[in-house]
Amino acid sequence: MLRLSCVLLPRVLLLMLGRAAAAPGKTYLQQDFSFFVLLLISTEEYGLEITNNGPITTGAQATVRTTLRMKNNSAVSNTYHFNWIYAPLILIEKSEQRINSVIRVTGEFPGTFPVSVWVTHRNCWLCRPVARNVTMLQITEFVTGNLTIAQIEDSRSIKRGSSSSTGAVTRISFCLHDPSDYFKSASFVYNWDFGDGVYQITKEPFVFCNSSTMGNRSVHLKVVAEWEQIGSIIHERETVQKTGDFTTALELLDAVKSINIVGSRETHVMENLSLSLHINGTPPLAICWLIKSECVPLEGEKCHLVAISGSCYNLSHSFSDAGQYCLSVRVQNGVTMLQTYHEIKVRPTGIQPAFFVLLCIVLVSVTAGLVLYTTFRSNTQQKDLVEVADFDFSPLSDKSLSSHSESSCGQACCRSCFLRSSQEAATESHEFLLSFYKPVKMYTV
Numbered sequence: 231m232l233r234l235s236c237v238l239l240p241r242v243l244l245l246m247l248g249r250a251a252a253a254p255g256k257t258y259l260q261q262d263f264s265f266f267v268l269l270l271i272s273t274e275e276y277g278l279e280i281t282n283n284g285p286i287t288t289g290a291q292a293t294v295r296t297t298l299r300m301k302n303n304s305a306v307s308n309t310y311h312f313n314w315i316y317a318p319l320i321l322i323e324k325s326e327q328r329i330n331s332v333i334r335v336t337g338e339f340p341g342t343f344p345v346s347v348w349v350t351h352r353n354c355w356l357c358r359p360v361a362r363n364v365t366m367l368q369i370t371e372f373v374t375g376n377l378t379i380a381q382i383e384d385s386r387s388i389k390r391g392s393s394s395s396t397g398a399v400t401r402i403s404f405c406l407h408d409p410s411d412y413f414k415s416a417s418f419v420y421n422w423d424f425g426d427g428v429y430q431i432t433k434e435p436f437v438f439c440n441s442s443t444m445g446n447r448s449v450h451l452k453v454v455a456e457w458e459q460i461g462s463i464i465h466e467r468e469t470v471q472k473t474g475d476f477t478t479a480l481e482l483l484d485a486v487k488s489i490n491i492v493g494s495r496e497t498h499v500m501e502n503l504s505l506s507l508h509i510n511g512t513p514p515l516a517i518c519w520l521i522k523s524e525c526v527p528l529e530g531e532k533c534h535l536v537a538i539s540g541s542c543y544n545l546s547h548s549f550s551d552a553g554q555y556c557l558s559v560r561v562q563n564g565v566t567m568l569q570t571y572h573e574i575k576v577r578p579t580g581i582q583p584a585f586f587v588l589l590c591i592v593l594v595s596v597t598a599g600l601v602l603y604t605t606f607r608s609n610t611q612q613k614d615l616v617e618v619a620d621f622d623f624s625p626l627s628d629k630s631l632s633s634h635s636e637s638s639c640g641q642a643c644c645r646s647c648f649l650r651s652s653q654e655a656a657t658e659s660h661e662f663l664l665s666f667y668k669p670v671k672m673y674t675v
Contacts, residue, residue, distance in 0.1 A: 373474030
């Protein structure tokens with residue numbers, strides 16, 4: 231901006247001095263000063279967008295649009311004038327607003343023609359262009375359009391670019407490009423060549439095909455448009471015909487038929503779980519997997535996206551919390567998409583389940599053994615009681631026995647009293663035994 235101002239400033243000053251000398255007064259100086267200010271403003275950075283809706287056929291009309299924008303995204307507040315150069319095309323219509331302009335042109339000859347535009351301030355007669363741009367308009371003598379391929383799934387059409395799956399119904403359509411309705415009164419005939427020796431002629435711009443053979447092939451289409459119009463020379467009705475040749479590549483792939491997840495459905499916290507995905511489908515494959523507490527469809531969900539060139543993929547994951555989880559997997563190639571789920575149970579870290587069951591069995595067995603042993607031992611002790619009697623065969627009477635016992639108790643109190651107490655307890659405990667025998671004399675040995 232500074233460099234441009236330095237270049238233009240001497241010219242502006244000379245112009246102002248010349249106009250002041252020719253017609254002295256403040257009016258011209260004020261006008262020239264305003265012009266100088268606009269000239270400095272015109273050096274700001276603008277952006278000019280320009281587009282066209284070509285290509286078109288000869289005789290049809292094309293629309294060229296342009297819009298002025300500030301490059302720093304600030305609003306454009308001034309009014310501007312748009313200057314077009316479109317020769318040798320023929321101008322049909324032109325419209326202009328504050329910051330945009332539209333023209334409609336036509337051409338009688340095929341080729342690629344430049345259409346340029348530059349913008350100046352409307353009230354500044356000597357301002358340089360603030361922005362300029364150019365676009366190339368293609369005009370052809372043939373019918374214009376393109377071929378599209380779509381696969382029919384669940385009674386709906388899904389566009390897949392140039393790929394389709396084997397065994398599925400594929401729709402190939404021709405889309406006519408006619409922005410000015412030039413062919414509105416024409417009738418069309420479509421000649422299809424599927425590249426495998428099969429030909430078909432239709433009056434509709436689409437056809438259905440179904441193939442079970444994988445591979446790449448080219449589909450060719452010849453379009454014939456015919457209509458009547460008044461001649462420009464003899465002014466009689468004449469038949470006009472235009473044709474167009476189109477080709478598209480058709481890639482037939484094997485659809486993703488199944489996803490087999492191999493791996494355990496149980497793991498523990500902080501334990502690495504490894505799973506293997508085996509996919510039945512034609513690679514390359516795009517795998518999207520996600521582990522959450524519930525199973526979710528992976529449409530718009532953020533997931534781990536992986537591209538593989540084979541049919542197997544291994545993934546590993548460790549869990550920080552126990553609970554019930556679900557692995558959601560979506561696999562797709564150029565033609566089909568398939569989704570499946572794999573439930574995972576995460577246990578807390580601790581005793582292993584099998585070991586815990588075994589330990590419970592051992593504890594129950596030991597407890598039962600202790601109970602049985604205690605019961606058996608109690609019964610055995612009751613049955614094995616032995617009576618011990620201390621017989622005294624001394625020829626003493628019962629009286630002497632009593633006195634002797636008393637004297638003995640005096641001499642050896644502890645032992646004799648203990649023995650006597652034992653004999654009395656035995657006598658009381660086994661009275662039913664003594665009833666069968668006569669009293670016997672006790673002798674001290």
